[in-house]
Amino acid sequence: MQRIINNPDNLVDEMVAGFSLAHSDLIAPTANPRVLKYKAAPVPGKVGVVTGGGSGHKPAFIGYLGRNMLDAVAVGEIFSSPTAKSFYDAIKAADAGRGVAVLYGNYSGDNMNVKMARGEADDDGIVVKTVVANDDVASAPVTERHKRRGVAGEVLMWKVGGAKAALGGSLDEVIAVAQKAIDQTRSVGIGLTPCTIPAVGKPNFTIAPGTMEVGIGHHGEPGIRVEALKSADEMAKLCLDLILPDLPFAGGDEVVVLVSGLGATPVSELYVFYRKVAEILGAKNIRVVRPYVGNYFTSLEMTGVTLTLMKLDAELKALIELPADAVAFKQF
Amino acid sequence: MQYFSNAGGAVVVRRMIETIRAHKDYLGEIDGRIGDGDHGINMSKGFTLAGERIGPADGFSSSIRILSQVLLLEIGGSMGPLYGSFFKAFFKLSKDTEKITAPLFLAMLESGTAVVKELGGAEVGDKTLVDTLTPAIAAFKEALANDRSFQDALVACVKAAAAGKDSTKEMLAKIGRSARLGERSRGVLDAGAVSSFLILDAMAQQISEIMQSD
Structure with missing residues (x-):
């Protein structure tokens, strides 16, 4: 293995630090080192759009933070779901009072951690709704679409959901169109x-x-x-x-x-x-x-x-x- | 009645931590065959962090709470929330009790496993840690129903856990990342089933060593 790394245990933190330095025109750190946000988030009057996932998929997921796309992203270890706390902190970072759409991929760790984060956000009175991407045709038959993984189609789901939110869509409208995007x-x-x-x-x-x-x-x-x-x-x-x-x-x-x-x-x-x-x-x-x-x-x-x-x-x-x-x- | 003292019970948590650390590479290797190979690393990372934070004043409940919080807040993946919630149930049920008896230990196991099943949606036969925990609890419960001691119940529990863990080898994974493998998931133990066996075994051994009677 020949890689450009220091201690592998610090890889994700060092990557996030470098990313924040390189793209400070668009993104901003938060109090949680594993949550990055669009600099302008929470955008007043707009539904928040959040995702998260394991690291190692660059430019996904944090590369899609920005205007008319994602407001906040939870960052996990390499190939491992972010913690429920990070998803929760991302939801809070994106929330402008009109609710938050969490648009993420169908993996058991992400499902569990989003579920727990959503429970915490509910307690705070933040309305959270989710769309789970399952665009990978190879991961289960079409009759069992709910078992399929989310892969690169997530980028298009974020594009569509982010655009709908930017145009003033309600949380239900953002969720409906993001769901339609992944269904198609x-x-x-x-x-x-x-x-x-x-x-x-x-x-x-x-x-x-x-x-x-x-x-x-x-x-x-x-x-x-x-x-x-x-x-x-x-x-x-x-x-x-x-x-x-x-x-x-x-x-x-x-x-x-x-x-x-x-x-x-x-x-x-x-x-x-x-x-x-x-x-x-x-x-x-x-x-x-x-x-x-x-x-x-x-x-x-x-x-x-x-x-x-x-x-x-x-x-x-x-x-x-x-x-x-x-x-x-x-x-x- | 047999019990172990909550105040002196941090060693039970420490024993689990040592066991997971000692099996880091083994767990990673098992996980690598049908998962992504990070089970050993993530588990070891969480358990090690918890070990560093457990202090001399901590008892069983406060130690297991530290472990639970590290897993829930800092580890992520699938095992962070699953084991974090599992151990949180142990903390909740034991925090106000000094003598941890067999019925209380059973209640903790049952409550923790119920949370794991609810969160992950797994049932027996899905090739997960539930396949270790469920028969282990049943054996513990049966031993108590037959008026066996805490010590005997722990022995029965670990034996059933081992059989449950081994049963995952020929199962077809129905949940989690290995479920994508279909038939290719057969013939390999589930990493979560193995780590949950190691955890139960470590707890049982340490509890037996510090067991008291009144």
Whole structure:
């Protein structure tokens, strides 16, 4: 393992400290060192939008703090849910009196800690409602969508929920549209090499040379099958074959496409992959309204890619198009 | 009736802390096979922090409260809230009592396990710590119903906990991160089932060593 670290136990705190220094134009620390907030939060008159999750997914989650996106984020250890206290402190940091939407991913630790934080916030009279992202088609059959993981589709959920809140939506309206966003979103990932939690020191799963894990999770959770390594074009087709029938997406649909690297894939290769995705969608008469290609939601230094599609209606389209100014999401 | 003294009971908590620290790598290794490998690190981190904060004036209740608060407020993940809530029940039920008897210990186990099940939504057979705790409590309860001593009940409890822990090996995980593995989760022990066994075993051993009678 060759990494740019000091004591691995201090990695998250040192990362948060560096992040705060680098992006002081947009974000601010809070009394809890594991909670960062948008500098202007709580924004008067606006529903607060909060998320949180384990570290190691940069730029998720704190990279989406900013104008018209997230107001506060709870930061966990590498690949481990933030504490209930941190979620609670994030809720408080975002609350401007109109309630707080906690939009997070479907993992057992996050579910428990958000549940406990929500209980605490209720005692304070802060109204908290949640949407649990479950966009990963590989993690359970469509008949058991409630069991699916939240992956890169969370970025689009935050974009839509954050935009609705910024436009003055009520808590119920923000929750309803964030839920619609994730319901209309499907993702899948392919992993080519494993990743190592620095404090563990060695990868806790393997991907044999010459093979790839189709449907891999954001923490290296095994996918649906191991296959021989394919070309970029074949990977793009394979991902679309898993995603398109699941919603389903059909000719005439308008979509957002988000291609994210998993941490160690050269961005140039993501564009090779996207080129084929766009070609296939074009042939199917599925119109890409807005593509996002880059490292949006990673898994330490895993090599691989995730593909996310969101089917748009007029409301989602308008919210996606609203400008945003977050650390890792600038759209003007 | 057998009991252990609350005032002198910090050693029970310290014994748990030593055990978890000693098994840090083992727990990480088990977790790594079907989880993300951080169970040993996170547990050890929380238990170690608690160990540093337990002072000479602390008894069983105040020590277990320190452990509970560290896990709840500073550890996160799944095990922070689960074990934090589990130990909080021990604190709540014992805080006003000097002599901790077998019926009280049973009530603490039952209350802690009920909170764990409620929070995590796991039942027996889901391949979690509930598979260790549930039969352990049943065995403890049965021993008491048969007029066995606190000491005997602890022995029965640990034996059932060990069997419960081992039963997770052939189970299909239905909850938590390993549930995503489906059939691939078979053949490996659940890390939470193992850590909860280690905790019960450490408590039972230490309680037996400081047991008194009146």
